[in-house]
Amino acid sequence: MAVVTDDLAVPSARRFSLWRAIRRNPTIALGAVLLSVLIVLAVFAPFIATSDPFKIAPVNRxxxxxxxxxxxxxxxxxxxxxxxxxGARVSLIVGLSVAAFSSILGLALGLACGYFRKVDALVMRVMDGLMAIPSILLAIALITLSRPGLGIVIVAIVIPEVPRIVRVVRAVVLSIRAQPYIESAIAGGTKNWKLLTRHILPNTLAPLIVQSTYVCASAMLIEAGLSFLGAGVPPEVPSWGNIIAQGRTFFQIAPWTIMIPGAFLAVTVLAVNLLGDGLRDRLDPRLARRL
Known part of the structure; x- marks a missing residue:
């Protein structure tokens, strides 16, 4: 009987632990649930959609x-x-791709700028120049140089988003590099690559993850804005920005053509921001002690 009791107690303990984690981090749970639902809708769109999204039927307009x-x-x-x-597919692909590529490039450049002073003097001036240009204008300028498409939209948004990641990672590296144990390791002859990978890199992951969520949300909004202006994905591709742009002329008689895709975009951005806020509170040691 003792074995049966123990076996029954384990799932109960796990449920209690999961419920306690949700209560302590409600924003993470809510953001993760909303984002998971949207990802499921996007992945299984061919099975969930009630009709062909490209099919034109003027009799049903x-x-x-x-x-x-x-x-x-x-x-x-x-x-x-x-x-x-x-349309959820386009926004999620753009948001996640931009967040991934921006994080990889920003992490590499941020580590180099924070650790090597000569690299910092050159690279950060370039980053400052990119940050002085509005991201949506820079994206439009890059898109006009080539044919509109999902790939060029991702590249056009990644370039202005990289400086945000670089500045965050660089600030963390500079603060860690001034720690006594890092200076002792340098004085002891520890190689640079070992210092970067073993001591500095792990400390940059928490702020990098949080910043990546905000970059993901920003990328979705920029993509929607570009598509609304006609500079994003081609008009025939269903995206929330394209749907809103095509329905704005008929807003007074058919408000659902704008309100519904706009609501989906707002909920998606909200889910990503909630996830980022929760991760910030959870990964920050000072805030985690209060939870």
Missing amino acids: LRPPSERWWFGTDQFGRDVFSRTIY
Whole structure:
């Protein structure tokens, strides 16, 4: 009987531990749940969509939300629900890709700038120059040099987002490099690569993760803005920015063509920001003690 009791106690303890973790970090839990739902919708969009998002049916144009058309139809008779679900793919791909590439480049440059003073003098001036240019204008300028597409949109957003990561990582490296144990290791002849990988790099991961979430949210908004202006992905590709741009002319008679994709964009950005806020509170030792 003791064995059965112990076996039953283990799942109960795990449920209690999970519930306690959720209570202590509600923003992380809420953000993770919302983001997970949106990712599932995007991945399984072909199975969830009620119709072809590209199918034009003028006879069904500007139909209000109903049992047949859950989110209504647009000016071409296309199903807004299906287009909104497929549009999640573009925003999530752009947001996650920009966050990943910006983090990798920003981490490498930030480590180099914070540790090597000569590299810092050159690279940070370039970063300052990039930060002086509004990110959306720089993205538009880069996109005009080539054909619109998802890849060029990601590259155009990554370039202005990298300086944010570089400045955060550089600040952390400078503060750690001034610690006595780092100076002792340098005086003892420890190689630079070993100092960077064993002592400095692990301390940069927490602020890097938090900053990456904000870059992800910012990238989604920039992509939507570029698509709304016609400088993002091609108009035929369903994205939340394109859907809003195409429906703005009919907003007074068909507000669902703008409100629904706009609500999905807002919820996605909110989920990422909630996740970032929760990770900041959890990974910051000073704030974690209060939880």
